[in-house]
Amino acid sequence: MTDLREAFLELIRRTSCDLPEDVEAALQRAAAAEQGRARSTLEWMLRNAAEARRNSTPICQDTGSLLFFIRHGPERRPADIAAATRAAVAEATRRYWLRPNAVDPLSGRNSGDNLGRGSPYLHFEQVEQPGLLEVALMLKGGGSENCGAQYALPDASLQAGRDLSGIKRCLVDAVVKAQGFGCAPGTLGVGIGGDRMTSFEESKLQLLRRLDDSNPDDELAALEREMYEKLNGLEIGPMGFGGRTTLLGVKIGTRHRLPACFFVSVTYMCWAYRRRRLVVRDDDYSID
Numbered sequence: 001m002t003d004l005r006e007a008f009l010e011l012i013r014r015t016s017c018d019l020p021e022d023v024e025a026a027l028q029r030a031a032a033a034e035q036g037r038a039r040s041t042l043e044w045m046l047r048n049a050a051e052a053r054r055n056s057t058p059i060c061q062d063t064g065s066l067l068f069f070i071r072h073g074p075e076r077r078p079a080d081i082a083a084a085t086r087a088a089v090a091e092a093t094r095r096y097w098l099r100p101n102a103v104d105p106l107s108g109r110n111s112g113d114n115l116g117r118g119s120p121y122l123h124f125e126q127v128e129q130p131g132l133l134e135v136a137l138m139l140k141g142g143g144s145e146n147c148g149a150q151y152a153l154p155d156a157s158l159q160a161g162r163d164l165s166g167i168k169r170c171l172v173d174a175v176v177k178a179q180g181f182g183c184a185p186g187t188l189g190v191g192i193g194g195d196r197m198t199s200f201e202e203s204k205l206q207l208l209r210r211l212d213d214s215n216p217d218d219e220l221a222a223l224e225r226e227m228y229e230k231l232n233g234l235e236i237g238p239m240g241f242g243g244r245t246t247l248l249g250v251k252i253g254t255r256h257r258l259p260a261c262f263f264v265s266v267t268y269m270c271w272a273y274r275r276r277r278l279v280v281r282d283d284d285y286s287i288d
Contacts (some may be wrong), residue, residue: 003084007020007086008085008089015137018059019273020273020276022210027042030244034243038086038237038244040243042238047112057237058096059218059274062099063097063099065101065139066098067121068085068121068136069135090115093113100112102119142185143183144186144268149174150200150263150264151267155170162262167223167264168226168230175236176281184240184246186247188231189205189266203267204267205266207267220253222251224252227250
């Protein structure tokens, strides 16, 4: 049987130290299209990613919040999965693949091992697929997390109504406010609808998608393409230095909402777009 602790430990190392190939490819295309300071900034990001991979060191000093999204078959016990995850998180912190980031909000005390109330975040979903254990991990840095935003429509300050035009105004506002602070080029995860919690949840789940995929909903796919072009047209550029590449992607999902509520939630991911997926089998596992 697969040692879950070791599998989760390798998942954390890969996520922290090895930028996904689709993200690296997007940065390479962006660097080729830029010039001047924007190009050199992207080239330094790519050098940083290569060194991190070569030396198994974190891509960014802020290894972020640990967000685990876990799908498992009926025979798997969430308590066993949680115990293995927590043990792996503590060991990864000891090995410096993670920075100690779990701070008590009242005392200001750091737990020292990334374990604490709500840390790491574990989201379980049981499915009727015997033997399945699939774990998606996202490391979400604090600088980009501070650039997230949630809008309740209508919003008079943006002249944004409860319609497609209003949604677009929200996304433009979020990116303009993030410029220079979210470590651009970023990627937007957008949740439309739901309540305050599930709308933000949807925005984060959208960031588990590959940059080069296509939304299965034709209307959302068209909106993603339109906003990607429009937001890059702002020419905020890498790290706010100006240029063609403000975003690497826009990923949008929806949830049914209450008649009284219309939320648009935006999660901003920095250029160090760290996410990996682990699939565990009885005697083996794979990470992509």
